Amino acid sequence: MVTATALEAELLQLAGSVPDPELPVLTLQELGVVRAVRLHDDDTVEVDLTPTYTGCPAIEAMSVDIEQVLLAHGMREVTVRTVLTPAWSTDDISPEGRRKLREFGIAPPRTRGAFGPVPLSLGPTRTDDGPTTEPSRPIEPTELTDPVRCPHCGGADTELLSRFSSTACKALRRCLACREPFDHFKEL
Amino acid sequence: MTATGPATVPVTAALALGDDALVLSHRLGEWAGHAPVLEEEVALANIALDLLGQARVLLSMAGDEDELAYLREERAFRNLQLVEQPNGDFAHTIARQLYFSTYQELLYAELAAGDGPFAPLAAKAVKEVAYHRDHAEQWTLRLGDGTETSHERMRRACEALWKFTGEMFQPVEGLDIDPTGLDRRWQESVTEVLGRATLPLPEGPRTGAWSAGAGRQGLHTEPFGRMLAEMQHLHRSHPGATW
Numbered sequence: 001m002v003t004a005t006a007l008e009a010e011l012l013q014l015a016g017s018v019p020d021p022e023l024p025v026l027t028l029q030e031l032g033v034v035r036a037v038r039l040h041d042d043d044t045v046e047v048d049l050t051p052t053y054t055g056c057p058a059i060e061a062m063s064v065d066i067e068q069v070l071l072a073h074g075m076r077e078v079t080v081r082t083v084l085t086p087a088w089s090t091d092d093i094s095p096e097g098r099r100k101l102r103e104f105g106i107a108p109p110r111t112r113g114a115f116g117p118v119p120l121s122l123g124p125t126r127t128d129d130g131p132t133t134e135p136s137r138p139i140e141p142t143e144l145t146d147p148v149r150c151p152h153c154g155g156a157d158t159e160l161l162s163r164f165s166s167t168a169c170k171a172l173r174r175c176l177a178c179r180e181p182f183d184h185f186k187e188l
Numbered sequence: 189m190t191a192t193g194p195a196t197v198p199v200t201a202a203l204a205l206g207d208d209a210l211v212l213s214h215r216l217g218e219w220a221g222h223a224p225v226l227e228e229e230v231a232l233a234n235i236a237l238d239l240l241g242q243a244r245v246l247l248s249m250a251g252d253e254d255e256l257a258y259l260r261e262e263r264a265f266r267n268l269q270l271v272e273q274p275n276g277d278f279a280h281t282i283a284r285q286l287y288f289s290t291y292q293e294l295l296y297a298e299l300a301a302g303d304g305p306f307a308p309l310a311a312k313a314v315k316e317v318a319y320h321r322d323h324a325e326q327w328t329l330r331l332g333d334g335t336e337t338s339h340e341r342m343r344r345a346c347e348a349l350w351k352f353t354g355e356m357f358q359p360v361e362g363l364d365i366d367p368t369g370l371d372r373r374w375q376e377s378v379t380e381v382l383g384r385a386t387l388p389l390p391e392g393p394r395t396g397a398w399s400a401g402a403g404r405q406g407l408h409t410e411p412f413g414r415m416l417a418e419m420q421h422l423h424r425s426h427p428g429a430t431w
Binding site for chain 2 (some may be wrong): 001051053055056057084085086087088089105112161162163165166167168172188
């Protein structure tokens, strides 16, 4: 049975207000990674946190930050559990989170129903003049038809430079209108 | 089957899958500082990081992750011989990635569809591995259908690693999957990609006397010992050291 007390709701809100260590413009609530808060007795609390990527190194910093915030709020004991189910998806990022990412210069992930890699061709990069073959097939049907828009000028004509960027969750793209490179939070 | 519910952990299977992820992660990490272009440096490191995350979850199901990674002897590792093969040239690394990520994606998809102890990790990791497979596939197409030199080197790499691919489909105790069906889907997928890349499907044996592969039984190829020595030496020299 899931009945959250007023204090649990408050603690959940506090845990969710912690900024993401790698994308400090986003809170953990906006990223959608704080799953639940359970209170045992009056001052012992358990928090369920889910990683974005299985190997995301930020999860440890997130746990420590949540612990500190809740301890500062009068909790005596805070346990942060890592949960994998249900698997996190970029669809869990809130609309507010998407807006903040865009403002921060990162193209937000597009939303969809089914998962799977986005079918992309390996476009021209600085080491190659262009694709020699047709685009890769997606393994799952995706509902991604929108273009990845440039977070700087809003242009829809952008190209992939590298499918992995500064972190595993981002790809590096370039806008063909304003020529600015930008990170794209990949759909997962 | 040793386990069907999340209450019991099939240790043999957790070690097999965990060691695959750990060892390949380490091999890919060896590219750091050596990749042909900056984008690949970043890509291979990110793929390695995903695999390391999977390894941590899987090895923690079987015991203490650090002890398992740093204090086991070579014969106690249960990874496929494929993943321990040296990086070789870039084509060898891509061929290894193509063979392994295609297998891992199919395997995780099957495990994610079930309700066994590996379902939670598999459901999460299959989405990451889809990007690994896509990366390998794109490079296979580019190198295979590229210049005469890149085609030739990619062909050689695919052939050199072919004999290690049969081992992926040996039954593993506690892994509730259909290895024969998995193998069939793997062959269909790889055949299709190699065809588009204008590369011939390698002809050598994948199973039986003239193939390789006894990693699941703890028998490893000669380069693995050296890799392990490098991976473990810091921990063994300074037990319990922290940053």
